[in-house]
Amino acid sequence: MPLLHRIARRDHEAIAFTLDGHACQGRAGDTVLTAILAQAEKLRFSEFSASPRAGFCQMGACQDCWVVLESGERLRACSTALGAGMRIATKGRAA
Ligand code: FES
Numbered sequence: 001m002p003l004l005h006r007i008a009r010r011d012h013e014a015i016a017f018t019l020d021g022h023a024c025q026g027r028a029g030d031t032v033l034t035a036i037l038a039q040a041e042k043l044r045f046s047e048f049s050a051s052p053r054a055g056f057c058q059m060g061a062c063q064d065c066w067v068v069l070e071s072g073e074r075l076r077a078c079s080t081a082l083g084a085g086m087r088i089a090t091k092g093r094a095a
Contacts, residue, residue, distance in 0.1 A: 033077035
């Protein structure tokens with residue numbers, strides 16, 4: 001069950017991306033964090049405790065929301081706009 005439930009931007013342009021190999025859709029204007037948590041119950045697992053994480057500050061300061069693209073590029077999910085065709089991997093090491 002997704003952690004977030006969309007109450008706004010429901011009619012914005014759909015943006016296709018993949019999350020751990022699964023085809024997903026976000027909406028124009030979503031951050032990567034919003035797009036992921038509208039699909040999943042967690043953003044990633046902590047590299048230290050293996051506990052589920054969903055970001056913390058939501059403003060680019062806490063470093064809790066790192067995810068990786070399948071290309072290996074790391075990005076801060078809370079401050080990165082979702083882009084069409086992003087291939088996001090939450091199961092890889094993001095730290
Ligand atoms: S949630 Fe804190 S840096 Fe992204």
